[in-house]
Amino acid sequence: MAQGRQFNNSTKTLKRNFSEHTQSSSYAKRQKLLKHKASLPIASVEKRLVEEVQKHDTLIIVGETGSGKTTQLPQFLYNAGFCGNGKLVGITQPRRVGTVSVAKRVAEECGVALGEKVGYSIRFEDVTSTSTRIKYMTDGLLLREALLDPYLSRYAVIIVDEVHERTVHTDVLLGLLKNVQNARSKSVNNDQQLEKESADQCLGFLKRCQRRSPLKLIIMSASLDARIFSQYFGGAKAVHIQGRQFPVDMFYTYHPPQYYLDASLTAILQIHLEEDPGDILIFLTGQEEIESLEKLVKDSLKQLPENNKKLIVVPIFSSLPSERQMRVFVPAPPGFRKVILATNIAETSVTIPGIKYVVDPGFVKARFYDPNKRLESLIVIPISKAQALQRSGRAGRDGPGKCFCLYPENEFEKLEESPKPEIKRCNLSNIILQLKALGVDDVVGFGFIEKPSRQSFVKSLEELILLGALTDEFKLSNPVGRQMACLPLDPIYSKALILSSEFNCLEEMLIAVSMLSVKSIFFTPSEKLEEVRTVNKCFESPEGDHLTLVNVYRASNEILEKWSGDSGLRTENHYKIFRKWCKKHFIDSRSLRHAHDIHSQLRRNVEQMGLRIASCGDDLLQFRRCLAASFFCNVALKQPDGIYRTLANDPMNELAVHIHPSSSIQGKPECVVFDELVETSKKYIRHTTMIDYLWLAELAPQRYALENQV
Template identity: 60%
Template sequence: MRRCFVKEPYGSSYIIVQRSIANALFEFMEEQEPLFPGSFIGSPLSRYRVVIVDEAHERTVHTDVLLGLLKKVQGLSLDAKVFSEFFGGAKAVHVQGRQHPVDILYTYNPEPDYIDATLITIFQIHLDEGPGDILAFLTGQEEIESVDRLVHERLKQLPEDNRNILTIPMYSSLPSEQQLNVFRPAPSGFRKIILSTNIAETSVTIPGVKYVVDPGLVKARSYNPTTGLEALIIIPISKAQALQRSGRAGREGPGKCFRLYPESEFGKLVNSTVPEIKRCSLSSVVLQLKALGIDDIIGFDFMEKPSRMAIVKSIEQLYLLGALTDDYKLSDPIGFQMARFPLDPIYSKALILSGEFRCLEEMLIVVAMLSVETIFYSPREKLEEARTVWKRFSSPDGDHVMLVRIFRAAAEFMEKIRAESSKAKKIDKSLHKWCRENFINCRSLKHSLDVHSQIRKQLLQMGLSFSSCEEDMLQFRRCLTASFFLNAAVKQADGSYRAMASGQIVQIHHRSSSCINYERLSLKAHSCRVQRIHNVEYSVRAAPFEHRLKKFG
């Protein structure tokens, strides 16, 4: 007997029930954002005889939580001892992958400017080494675009015969069609220079790469439970990451890895990357574990236990959101309703509250748009043009309303195209064109459409009635304030902003002009992407009593 069917994607989590053979049912789930253990609520793990967790070595927060519930793991791990000990001395089986020898070269001294060092190394390889593509690891889009621009500027100083370079950027928010360029061979006689974030460490294998340039840095998420701020900071990579990067040069033949730091510095690197569960907010984790009937969060069998402060802070946040009772049990109905969504708890609370404010349609759009990678595509060389285009969607009512306008414009465009043609390829091609013209990341937009569709189904199953505030943005803003009060910031006399919950001084994100934070994210200076508050006093009134008492006296 064989039966195949596919469940549609829910957010970034996909469950695929592939086939049933001789009474054996196989289910496949792709784990990404949001937290996927929530998919097991109402579907006990005990019904599975065998569970295999692939890519366990990546140590995402979702994987670590699941490993607290499971006892069978599969995955490439450069620190297999940690997994073996966690599972009571389980045997580790190593399967040797195909790997050609890679020469490792170090600098004599630390490099004070890794961007300049990367640039110099790229040209040294191009001029002195034999054929083969170059993979250079950088920390983010800004650095990639900077090196890309500098490479082309310096190419002009080389003889015509040495200008046979093709640069290709690679980072997660790059539109899908542009990411595919890394797999296409360079024109005859040209050398590809792939400028990539750590996405190229394990996620993809790029053909043709013979040389790797590794500055030894990565941009990683960190979390301060005291301030409640998450930050993207540049830190040294681990030994495991360094080995992964050098291995990229030996996939198809012998290669070379140029590490832009002394060999003595390699010995100082930590053995493996700090697990994500130790450097992120745990509110979603705590909510999902509570929904699974696990109330003793501090006593939960994590592979590597997060700090007590991080757990306590997350419990406090859930309590203020109304998801927990006075004795820290899941509240009924709010807590149980919030746990049904694989979303940040603040987003879940916003959806539930939006019925009261009669703006569920708008809030659903906002949550869908915020649950995906950045919706904007902003190439450095066309940044001013992009900003001009985005102004067509902007609103004096703030960034959230801008997201609603973008979503509705895209949905309206797709409806128009579908009326003209039923061919999926033509519809997809037209949408990509619309996104290019409006500097929108098409992959993120399509993902948000999927998230919107799936959460809408969930809301209907929960019996929530859909309503729209139409042009009454006051109600919409009040709902945002009542939901996001923990993230609110107030403008100070000197023009800076103070986070109401932590007292932290933050800055407005360069793409915004408003002031209620929906994603507390810091980069270099503390910055936040925001939405205008209609009335700061309403923010105080909307906050729970305990929060008002502690923060406002």
């Protein structure tokens, strides 16, 4: 008994010591965070910024990378009382990863659990509560919120961050917020006058309301030509904040290199052999370049003396499995240096500590959409000045740094000020549908900062009419168009879910759409192509990739259900088994788990819409017929020479295309539907499934007439 008491006392002592250690560690971390906050350039102008926001309904803030604007300004506004009466400060970001990481950081600085005072919302994921007052979200998410609350009445202040990236959602959001600001500032005693004004503002839904508090709007960027946005918002004031915390020395080449990958290799080795300790970050255009340079660096290291081989190569790109992406944050062992090979994901979305040297070849891969051919091209183009400044700023976060630009200094002066706005190079169908749902009838006349081409509007409107989302008079159709607008998906996916209820395969379509809504499920290292294909034979469907995705999802669901048992509760241990299974099959576990979350969310959406959820089981004929009825705009027909040709209203816009090498489809079926058409080295159709050509006249008569069948 005495020994038992002694054991219990020892246990209590251990628990107390552990608790004291945890509290001490937490206190030390908190003190470090507070010290870092106080050292940020923005800390010295807190009072001035708050006063400017109080004086002006619209304010433009330009603060270079490292100034602390994204994390600190929302806290300043909260502390100044802008969140009274339950109001929120909302901050939009162009990317999901940036939204989540910044929200986590600010929650840590505030000493609160994420989802309480500080939270975030992204598509299919909401980590907020009734106590949330500082809310980070993607710009697209705030657009969708406006469907339910046209005045965005919960928000006292909205901060639109990273405006220089000019994403399509950011541009549309700025136009919408300009209208909401005007509407909230109006007295509504005269309903007739308000109705006239709201029509002038392209907001037909703003007719009857009470007087509302003005909306404070802050436009924020690391590098921005403030004049454009100042003029757009009627002469809004611009404030500049001191930039990066540490100086960055810039170095340029005398002449443009003929092959920038070779020049990149030379720069990496030169820095490694001649410069002081510190990690290297190099910007490349995609996975293929990154894997090529990774091999070149590793081969070169083998030829160096033993004491010069202490260089660790770490890649990061969007389709890399998340656990491998996290390696960039792990410090190099003592005496070693890291070289991080990254896409533009590292420009703004991810901040990697320890970077002292940046190598910038000056190129980026961008998407351009041809509305006539419905072709999306991935093209390598020169970066803009804004992107160049963002990249160099990565070297000055932790101390003085150096940026090695692999182009002459006079070439920098020739670069565009900012990237070409996405709204001028993307498919507008989704945006038009959202604007229609918001009550904007005249989408062409909407107040865009820079208006897309008329051809882009025409082709997107034609597509929405074919899908049944709009009437021939360009009005939102009822109920299909309104149902499509309620789903947080591209119009073609929304239509597929609605139709699949009639084809008794909504369960399978939910799976397919969920899997297509995340980044690539499969991770295929270039050196293991055959191994990946062999391992994943068990999932592959010879009839097409949509069926393969259904097979992968079903198999992963069986793993989770097997280990969670009858209770259905899934613990972290279950997901550990899930991750192990994914690794074995070269599947990105985070992407697949995200697909499961999306599936759950979409299932709730369609249940609320009253759609009947049924499964076609192993007989996937109805599923393929439903794909034909939904993806009828994306059809390719095999020609006598074996090459596929897309089908278009105008034969001049039909394209010769190839099924992507990653497809599981076997042989060369006569006719296929596809998810996307992308041009890289060739024009490829991705995510293809075979269909019967004769189905088209039956299932999509609005697009294919019987007399055209051969």
